[in-house]
Amino acid sequence: MNIAPNSYFGTRKRLTATVASLAVIGALGVGALATGTAPVLADAVRVEAPQVPSFADVVERVSPAVVSVKVKAKIEPAADDGSDQSDDQDGMNNLPDNPQLRRFFKEFRGFGDQGGQFGMRRFNHRGHNDGQPRPVAQGSGFFISDDGYLVTNNHVVEEGSAFTVVMNDGKEIDAKLIGTDPRTDLAVLKVEGDGKFTYVDFADDSKVRVGDWVVAVGNPFGLGGTVTAGIVSARGRDIGAGPYDDFLQIDASVNRGNSGGPTFNLNGQVVGINTAIFSPSGGSVGIAFDIPASTAKEVVQDLMKSGSVQRGWLGVEIQPVTSDIAESLGLKSEKGALVSSAQDDGPGKKAGIAAGDVITQVDGKDVASPKELARLIGAYAPGKSVDVTVWRDGKSENVKVDLGKLPAGDKQASNDDNKQPATPKADTLADLGLTVTKSDNGKGLVVTDVDPDSDAADRGIQPGDVITSVNSTEVSGTADVDKAMADAVKSGRKAVLVQITRDDANRFVALPVAKG
Numbered sequence: 001m002n003i004a005p006n007s008y009f010g011t012r013k014r015l016t017a018t019v020a021s022l023a024v025i026g027a028l029g030v031g032a033l034a035t036g037t038a039p040v041l042a043d044a045v046r047v048e049a050p051q052v053p054s055f056a057d058v059v060e061r062v063s064p065a066v067v068s069v070k071v072k073a074k075i076e077p078a079a080d081d082g083s084d085q086s087d088d089q090d091g092m093n094n095l096p097d098n099p100q101l102r103r104f105f106k107e108f109r110g111f112g113d114q115g116g117q118f119g120m121r122r123f124n125h126r127g128h129n130d131g132q133p134r135p136v137a138q139g140s141g142f143f144i145s146d147d148g149y150l151v152t153n154n155h156v157v158e159e160g161s162a163f164t165v166v167m168n169d170g171k172e173i174d175a176k177l178i179g180t181d182p183r184t185d186l187a188v189l190k191v192e193g194d195g196k197f198t199y200v201d202f203a204d205d206s207k208v209r210v211g212d213w214v215v216a217v218g219n220p221f222g223l224g225g226t227v228t229a230g231i232v233s234a235r236g237r238d239i240g241a242g243p244y245d246d247f248l249q250i251d252a253s254v255n256r257g258n259s260g261g262p263t264f265n266l267n268g269q270v271v272g273i274n275t276a277i278f279s280p281s282g283g284s285v286g287i288a289f290d291i292p293a294s295t296a297k298e299v300v301q302d303l304m305k306s307g308s309v310q311r312g313w314l315g316v317e318i319q320p321v322t323s324d325i326a327e328s329l330g331l332k333s334e335k336g337a338l339v340s341s342a343q344d345d346g347p348g349k350k351a352g353i354a355a356g357d358v359i360t361q362v363d364g365k366d367v368a369s370p371k372e373l374a375r376l377i378g379a380y381a382p383g384k385s386v387d388v389t390v391w392r393d394g395k396s397e398n399v400k401v402d403l404g405k406l407p408a409g410d411k412q413a414s415n416d417d418n419k420q421p422a423t424p425k426a427d428t429l430a431d432l433g434l435t436v437t438k439s440d441n442g443k444g445l446v447v448t449d450v451d452p453d454s455d456a457a458d459r460g461i462q463p464g465d466v467i468t469s470v471n472s473t474e475v476s477g478t479a480d481v482d483k484a485m486a487d488a489v490k491s492g493r494k495a496v497l498v499q500i501t502r503d504d505a506n507r508f509v510a511l512p513v514a515k516g
Contacts, residue, residue: 069219071159139153150188210233311382312377328471331358335369364387429481467499
């Protein structure tokens with residue numbers, strides 16, 4: 001067969017065209033090609049989104065009520081003449097010659113060193129740790145009235161000499177400090193304006209549940225209005241910040257500059273005020289703590305009225321009731337607050353409350369812990385008469401107390417027991433693992449030695465401690481201790497409650513007793 005020189009290439013071209021046509025037919029369909037209609041492409045991917053909450057409506061309504069708070073420090077920082085070479089350890093001298101970059105890193109120098117126990121951080125308004133106050137720093141706040149009252153943290157304003165509020169639209173207004181309450185870390189400012197301010201209400205936080213959605217609005221790192229969202233992670237957190245700890249824990253991102261800012265529920269009500277975070281690194285790790293709305297509302301009202309908060313004072317030192325202590329006292333549960341001492345000039349002692357009493361109720365309200373007692377008493381005004389229920393000598397008694405005014409500083413109880421050097425003669429309390437001697441004033445027994453394998457050592461009793469009573473009975477010799485232990489065994493108790501004095505402060509320790 002004779003084939004023209006170009007016939008192979010012509011055949012190949014026809015085959016290629018045929019394959020292409022088949023590909024088109026496969027993609028578009030035979031009908032489209034046959035009828036000459038426009039090709040019909042497959043639909044783009046569409047997914048039916050699940051019903052999830054949007055925070056946009058809440059944020060749109062509440063944002064005008066949230067502000068940034070600029071604070072001018074009372075002490076201006078010393079001028080930096082560049083002679084201090086210590087900055088070089090932070091790498092500052094190795095940065096490129098860029099003023100903005102240097103300023104950025106200088107603002108954040110020392111940020112990771114603000115830790116405290118377990119990385120707990122309550123950022124001060126300067127937001128750094130180099131010991132030199134910034135002339136201007138920032139926190140957050142929010143309006144609670146249309147005439148210009150607003151709330152922030154005490155630690156945001158505590159070292160300030162002048163305050164400026166930056167509105168959501170960028171407008172700046174000078175503010176006046178109305179009052180502060182360091183014990184709850186709250187402060188109230190006031191601004192004046194021609195019109196009315198958008199404000200928000202406090203929520204009923206008793207209805208807040210773990211797992212509820214929340215939105216935090218604030219001024220992190222000085223960036224201005226920023227919104228983060230999360231849930232309520234826990235309630236009633238005690239972070240060691242003070243006697244009234246009762247924080248909400250949230251997992252919304254909270255950082256330096258958020259302090260004093262509000263956390264909202266989906267109804268646009270304030271459920272808490274950002275005040276601290278848990279952070280090993282200094283940044284948000286999803287564990288933030290809010291002052292609950294119920295606490296904030298009461299304190300803020302007092303600050304608006306008088307610029308300060310007046311709290312009731314019971315005048316006793318207290319400690320938790322452990323399972324051992326409950327057992328030694330015949331209590332059915334570990335609830336209550338054990339009185340370790342009653343201050344001589346305090347209203348509690350005047351009313352008859354004594355060391356060894358366990359306070360179980362105040363005006364019929366149960367006392368679950370020392371923190372709960374502090375909150376209950378602090379909620380009353382000075383001069384208020386309250387009924388205090390105590391567990392004493394195996395039964396409940398009611399004591400009426402006229403509360404005093406909480407002193408400005410922490411007032412410690414005094415104790416006249418002097419810890420003197422041990423006399424040559426010492427006695428052994430073998431069942432307790434203690435060696436003791438009589439004190440020079442005849443009041444109590446001075447611990448001279450502690451068996452390191454004993455329960456007394458495990459519970460922290462040390463040489464030099466003074467045992468002043470056992471099961472609320474004063475002791476002056478080992479015979480008194482032996483009798484108290486024997487009485488406890490007869491009563492079917494497994495431990496005795498030992499009152500210890502150390503450094504002019506009292507505490508109670510429950511020690512197991514051996515049954516003969």
